Amino acid sequence: MTPPEPTAADNAQVPNVIGYDLDTARSQLSAAPSAASAEAPLLEMRGIGKSFPGVQALRDVSLSVRRGEVVALLGENGAGKSTLINVLSGVFGHYDGTILLDGEPVDIHTPADAQRLGISTIHQELNLVPDMTVADNIFLGRERRSAAGLVDRRDTNARARALLERVGLTVSPRRLVRQCRVAEQQLIEVAKALSLNTRVLIMDEPTSALADAEVRRLFEVIRSLTADGVAIVYISHRLEELEELADSVNVLRDGRWIGARSMRGASRDELIRMMVGRSVADLPRRPADARPTDEQPRLSVRDLHLDPDPRAGRVGLNGVSLDVRPGEIVGLAGLMGAGRTETLEAVFGAYPARAFRGSFLLDGRPYQPHSPKQAIRRGVVLVAEDRKQQSLVLDASVKFNTSLAALGRYLSFGWVRGRRERAAVSDEVRRLGVKTSGINTRVGTLSGGNQQKVVLAKWLLTDPRVILLDEPTRGIDVGAKSEIYELVNALAAQGVGFVVASSELPELLRMSDRIVVLSEGRVTAEFDAEHADQEQILEAAMGRRSVIARTS
Amino acid sequence: MTTPPDISGRQPASSADDPVGTEVTAGATGGNPVPDGPAGGPVRRARRILPLLGSLQGYIGLVLIVLIGIGTQGGRFANVDNITNAIGYFAPRGILAVGMTLVIIAAGIDLSVGSLLAVGSTAAAWLLTDANWPVVAIVPACMVIGAVFGLANGAGTGLLRIQSFVMTLAMMTIARGIVREFSNNTSIGTVVIGSNGELAPGSAQFQKLGTPGARLFGGDVPLLGYFPVLALVVVVIVFQLVLTRTRFGRHVYAVGGNPTAARLSGVNVTAVTIAVFTLSGLLAGLAGPISAAYNASADPQAGLGYELDAIAAVVIGGASLAGGRGSVVGTFIGALILTLLDNVLGLNSVSANWQLIVKGLIVVVAVVIQRPELFSELAAWLRRTLHRSPAGAARG
Structure with missing residues (x-):
């Protein structure tokens, strides 16, 4: 003991x-x-x-x-x-x-x-087979068989239903896991663990x-x-x-x-x-004097509409408008499925042009985000929600990942100048304090916080004007979090505009100058981060649900 | 056991004075040297470059085969003509394997290369005998024809989103059908005797592309003077450089390693996909005339099963069919292993059937011994074994 x-x-x-x-x-x-x-x-x-x-x-x-x-x-x-x-x-x-x-x-x-x-484990990355039913997933490897040796559907589904009830889930055992939301999948994993006499x-x-x-x-x-x-x-x-x-x-x-x-x-x-191993005072709020004075917006989004795509788990947007001034950090709040990620990804050009419409201005000039490539060229970059799936080539080195988006800067006559590339990458890696044994280390071996810094380093090498951050500190330890906050503040001081989406309200309150609240693909409120509190934001995030339900 | 730098590098005393890291550079002050910078020494440079040149296991395998060849056959194996002919014979497949490497690193597969070789070889023979084109025009023309077929593969995979296995399987039969239809199921000889009873000049030139003994620079340069070997070596060097030193090459690795991350980093994934298939077709088009010259005729059945040899060479060379991993030099080593293995077995009068069996086993062994985690698994096994002994237990 x-x-x-x-x-x-x-x-x-x-x-x-x-x-x-x-x-x-x-x-x-x-x-x-x-x-x-x-x-x-x-x-x-x-x-x-x-x-x-x-x-x-x-x-x-x-x-x-x-x-x-x-x-x-x-x-x-x-x-x-x-x-x-x-x-x-x-x-x-x-x-x-x-x-x-x-x-x-x-x-x-x-x-x-x-x-x-x-002893059962539910890993952070869920281990379910998306194209099998909920019941089949629960009994995967221990399929209930009838006397004839075939899988006994009725028994499987009945037992699955009982287990799902125990975890308070009402989804049908016959549903495909692919069609369940992450929260439901989490509970399905719990039900599976229960079936193992955990x-x-x-x-x-x-x-x-x-x-x-x-x-x-x-x-x-x-x-x-x-x-x-x-x-x-x-x-x-x-x-x-x-x-x-x-x-x-x-x-x-x-x-x-x-x-x-x-x-x-x-x-x-x-x-x-x-x-x-050191004292971290409650993370500081963004100092009021760091906020930009009134200026022309760096990025201006008007009436952004996006078609939903249920198969890809994408919700629709029904007219989102927001402005980001140089040096301003705008927070995007909202519940799951409110359209935070979709707003950022649409601005970054991650969706096909036919899926969305709206008008965009970047530094007063028209901006059509039709591909990430184009967005990056105009100085708009996205630190995506899912580092491993969307941001990094995990098998490749720190250097490969860091220079991937900015390779054009290290070319002469079409050849990558190794020396220049290494120098730039080393500088950036050192500046952001990425803990790695070297720039040729495989990125997949780094911790989450260091991987996120590599993603940031990648974008900083492209000299961005607007950085879109989607859950920038998810799965990252406290120390790395505060380093990322500091970095964002320092970049904002240099005039970079930020839009930050986060499901952690305290984080948004700490990071942002202004918080825009989304609900069901619409902006429902806007707060000055200094005077907003969690309750107000939550209320706005849950607001008008019934009214909007018709359209979605 | 050494302590990793991220543990030893933490300096709590100084961090405590600087609770939240008031500078952006705070993390870097904790003693985090980032080696491999511009000032990296020769050892570091070697560690950076060596992984790009295939795996150590590949070289060991190659050396083993050479030693077996010398041990069993001595001078019959280890003479320039034998080696030249062996590599020259395998060269068309080696060239296909280089294109295949690109496709496989981009997480695709190209099953059509054998058929495209037949397209190139028949086109070359026809251009030579019926259209009387000079050799210098025939080779580029065949490459263009191959590239057009490759482009179709790329369009099918990149634009229509057909899985590359399916798309190139379809192309494999389509191209084969086209060759057979065009040639009326008969092979076209490339040895043309002129009215004076001697080899026609164009045909004589053409034979230099592949006939054993035909040398580009007279009789002086044995290995590289033999066109198939020269072509293979040049293709290997060019594509190794393209993969490692150009933006396109990096993008190929990125697309194979994580297509989503590649797209969101500004890589045009569709264009890269189309390009790798086009290049694979282009190289198949180059391999065609070489194969025709070697056989002194273009057979509509040429290149049957070559795609499998090409894939075997790529896999022995350390690439992963999951994409994102592999190198052209590694593939070259893989191709050499297959070539010399065939040669050694042949010299030792091992039957063709057994050669097939051995080749298959080599592929399996190569994949197992090239796993990145092999050494850590071996170490774990060793430790486990040691742990059972008293000396090991005391360590815990």
């Missing part, structure tokens, strides 16, 4: 910069969950270590979880959370240390081992793609699971969520176990300090 005593060497290695006392943490941990403390832990990991060639990803990490408890794992990207849950879910064949389940030592060398022991459920950033109402529903499901005695290991960057949901929180940093806290009474500042 208590983690092993650190050796002298361990204490020497952990930089005690924050004055954080490990012994205090441990005594608090053992005193923390008072209600369940009499009970032995269901799952206990002791001295877990995992190394890859050249990298010690985890070192002496311990974790214990009781029945019906929600234990949160907190840490910056690259802290070792994913490695730890991969050990637990059998992704790695080998690890150091011991895992005890119900007090018995167990070996978890394959995902099948984990499944047999009742005793320990690991959830990696389950809310990163969900809107607030959907998060609430997921939490209800989690609470009902814990009431049934399921233990939950929960990974999230959102401290507000952990405050609401978790019983205790374990902090990892640089592959080491830093400490545990009972969630009750733990302060955010303290947790953040444990995570980053």
Whole structure:
């Protein structure tokens, strides 16, 4: 239950910069969950270590979880959370240390081992087959068969329906997963885990793609699971969520176990300090004097209409107008499906010309966003929502990705000048503080925050006038977040105009000068970020739903 | 075990003084040297360039085959004429493989190259014997014809969004049908005897494109003086440079690696797709006359199954059919492995049937030993084995 005593060497290695006392943490941990403390832990990991060639990803990490408890794992990207849950879910064949389940030592060398022991994992990237039905996905690999050896549809669907009911989902088991929304898919994964008689459920950033109402529903499901005695290991960057949901929180940093806290009474500042090893005050709001004075808009969008495309999951826009002045940061708020991403992508020219109409002015001159190529040439760039799918060639190097959009600048007589390209890329990588062993490192091996910086570096090499940011800090640790905010402020000070879409309202309030609220593809409100509060924005985001429902 | 730089590079003391990073450059102050800059030393330069030249495993395989050849046949294998002829014989397929490399890196496949070779070879023979064109005009003409077919492949995949496997499968049968119809199912001989009883001058020129023993520069330059070898080497060098040093080459990798990211980075994905198929057709058109000259005739059945040899060379060369990975030099090494393997087996009187079996096995082995994660998996296996021994356990 208590983690092993650190050796002298361990204490020497952990930089005690924050004055954080490990012994205090441990005594608090053992005193923390008072209600369940009499009970032995269901799952206990002791001295877990995992190394890859050249990298010690985890070192002496311990974790214990009781029945019906929600234990949160907190840490910056690259802290070792994913490695730890991969050990637990059998992704790695080998690890150091011991895992005890119900007090018995167990070996978890394959995902099948984990499944047999009742340990299920819901990864951040969902593992469902899009073109199979909900029921078939739930029973994938364990298909219900009739006496004749054929798949028993009726039984499959009936059982699936019962499981879906348990997670509060009303979708038909016969529906294709492709047609379900992300939040629904998340709950389908939970239903699948339930069908496996799961005793320990690991959830990696389950809310990163969900809107607030959907998060609430997921939490209800989690609470009902814990009431049934399921233990939950929960990974999230959102401290507000952990405050609401978790019983205790374990902090990892640089592959080491830093400490545990009972969630009750733990302060955010303290947790953040444990995570980053330095003190991060509440992130600053954008200073009022940084805001641009009245000027001609850099980008002006009028009456943007976009046809919806349900197959691609694209919602329509019904007349969006907005202005961005040089040096201004405009926030785009709205619920899921309000049209934030669609607005940005339309301005970037990501949609075929026949799908949208509207008038655009860039620095007072007409602008027709008919292709990303054209948009980039005019100085409009998009940091897309999904880094891995939309922004990066993961197999290629940092250099390849960074120079991809600006290669034309390093050509002479059609040949890429390697030296000039490397110099430009190195400069940009250094300026943004991308943590990489070199510019020839594969981008896929970097952490989320560093990947996002590579995406930003790519666009900065094109000298943009307007940068469209779609969920710029999704899945990024606190430290990298504040670095990105600072970078955006610095670029705005140089006259770059920004449009930022984010589903995290505090982030929008912090980053923006002005917040434009979308609902059902229309602008429903506009606020000065200084005087707006979350409640007002949320109200505007949910407003006029019934009126607009007709048109969509 | 070395500590990775992103851990050792964190300097908490200085970071604590600078809580939120008041400068944009804050992240870079934490001791993050970014090597491989302009001042990179020779070792770094080598580490940058070597991956572009195929994999170490490929070179080891090649050396092994050469050693086996010398070991079993000695001078019969290791003489310039034997090697020249072996490479020259394989050259048309090698040239197809270069085009195939481009297509495969862009995450496509081109099954039509064998048929397009037949188109090029028949066109060359017809232009030579019926139209009396000079050789210098025949070769470019065949390349243009091949490129037109390739363009059709590209248009089908890029514009009509037909999967390249399906589009080029269709083109494979269409082009074959066209050749057979045009030639009335008969082969056209390229050896034309003039009225004086000697080889006609045009025909004599044409034979230099591929006939064993025919040298471009008299008898002095054995290897590169043999046109098929020269053509293959030039094509390899040109396309290696195009892939690694031009914007188009980068775009090919980007389209194969992640088409969405490529499009959103301003890459014209459709144009790149059309271009790689056109280039593949162009190279098939070049391979046609060489093949016709080698066989001294253009057979409408020429090039049957060549697309599979080309794909094998590309795969042995380290490319992934999933796209985004591969190199022309790697393909060249792959083609050499296939060529010399055939040659060594032939010299040792291994039957053609067994040659096929061995070739297939080589492809499988090559793919397995070139997995990027191979070494880490081996290391993990080693560690696991060591872990069971007492010495290993004490380490934990």
